[in-house]
Amino acid sequence: MSARSAHARFWTVTLAAVLAVAATALLGRWQMQRAAQKQALEDAVQAQGALPPLTAAALAAAVQAGAAQTGPLLHRRVLLRGRWLAQHTVYLDNRQMQGRPGFFVLTPLQLEGLPLTLLVQRGWLARQVQDRTQLAPVDTPAGVVELSGRLAPAPARLLDLGGPAPGPGSSRIRQNLDLTAYAAETGLALAPWTVLQTEGPGDGLQRQWPAFTAGVEKHHGYAFQWFALSGLIALLYVWFQVVRRIRPWPGNAR
Template structure:
């Protein structure tokens, strides 16, 4: 005859139990740390977004005021311009259309086309800044044909905001054009472009704003920092941490009270 008895908690806690406990604790600690890290990244980007909004609300700088904020040394200027990114500027200069570049596979309003970038030689001091002038659709029947873009001669006055260099897209080695071989390019590296053209280009660019003109649209999308993505990742990590803890409690503790053990009767 056999009778059913319930094993008491704490009995027969062998090496397997402690190994599972250690793995569960490590899993909970790791996922909690990753969740907190994602919250920290979200907080950093929220602070960056607030700084960008603050810069955008400040009065526009002209060329003299802009370069008064920046030292002559290029390395120091690169570091010092970062707090000024997204600040509005009003610049006067002359276009250098011979060095215009068309960045391919760029979208605006859901349509593919080109971002048109032209260096602008500024009036004070002759400094040169790359201006992201706007977007133009491409001719898909003649992919090498340049779209019509008007570039005024003489002195021009543009409005815009300071911006980092154009973002880079995935580029395969065989598709990369040799420097200077074509104005149509997938990406543009400012340092390489500076060496190619011999122009004293600044390490930052200007994103031209305002209504459509010269055949270009300027409906620039807002800068996407992906803050919601970090909150979503944090929620996933915290959820996984809770799931690990719940499964551990159920299988390693609760079921020890509920699972019957059979022992032979005396």
Template sequence: MSSARQAWGLRFWLVTLAALLVMAATASLGRWQLQRAAHKTALQATMDERQARAPLQGAELQQALDQAPDAGQLLHRRVLLQGQWLAGATVFLDNRQMNGRPGFFVFTPLRLANGNRVVLVQRGWAPRNFLDRTQLPDVTTPAGTVQLQGRLAGPPARLYEFAPTAPGEGSSRIRQNLDLASYAAQTGLALAPLTVMQTGVASEGLQRDWAPIDSGVDKHYGYAFQWFGLCGLVAILYVWFQFVRRSPPTDCPRDA
């Protein structure tokens, strides 16, 4: 066999090996995304089931917060709260959006009635003044006993923070992020391990157009489709170039 045919044969097997490796990797990634989608589907079913339960309230809510072995088991449960706002401890989380508009998420602790338990409530969203970034939005905090509805949520989502908040007017209340443990130590409040996202119509200068709870299962199906599509494309290209359009070299004629 000529050297040209040997080189062609070597290239054929190298391309075959590379194609098989790429197809195996992309197919494996596609299956992994399907597994993630199955997990997210089960998670979505759990969240839907929790939201369908009767709201926790009163002594039942306080008992659940005190005795739950894992606070995560209470996430997304609906609640009915009654208590008094601790307006002086209100915090405004900056750079939060609602309906594409930047502003603040407003958090105020609520001392529950008939007990010392305090729950941090994400009361809603308010726009900010871009001419004066230290100006707080006009939010009304009712005095006395209030009642509200909401759902249990985890700690406030964190944003990337380039540098700590600079000292100045309003810097103690306008923050980029809020850590529950640090906030509890700062205020001296016996905070519950979970927060409450207040629901209902807009009021008190706050909007509550929260996005629906979604586990993101569609994203994983989309990724799986992309990986399996890439696997199929590699297979098609391999067959096309290795078999359909293959034209093995012929030996060069020798001079007489």
């Protein structure tokens, strides 16, 4: 190899190494920024949960003021009194709690003395092994009940291969639930969020809801991988383009 071609090769490799180190370092930095954003989100959610519980009257006032559309009340604790609308109970299938598949049980709660209904994620119900469409009975008191929980968005949407959302008269077992479509189906004046029930009347449902997490650890892991790759590229460049040139292997020193 001529000196000129070797020189051109050296600078080509150098440019490629510099670009690769810079790109991977920037990706690692971006992942750290994403982790900081997610950490700020987790801190905000924890701060919301530490605030005093909201009453039903405060929720109704927030809906009338339009505050619910921007979600500033999400993750706030609530104390509610109302009546279950058991005829509109739905069961979301393929939902897990503590690693077991089953149903999330959702029932609307008509707030006492207020023209507002909240869809409550009451808890988790185990699925029958022999017949997955067989629903175990859930105790739903007919009178006024008191419960506590926290405001939450609609349940996470799962992959649904069954086509469009079910209409009126469909099975109570659903794969997903859209609040707008459900409100149109039932004719209820639903609030734009749900309530994740934490305490209330004994009904046999499990409520070991997972704590909210924004996935900060995932971004830290990605950042470590990018920074490690950046360092590896730099190390390999120094070894092959600098050290090997200064101290060639005995077999290459001919």
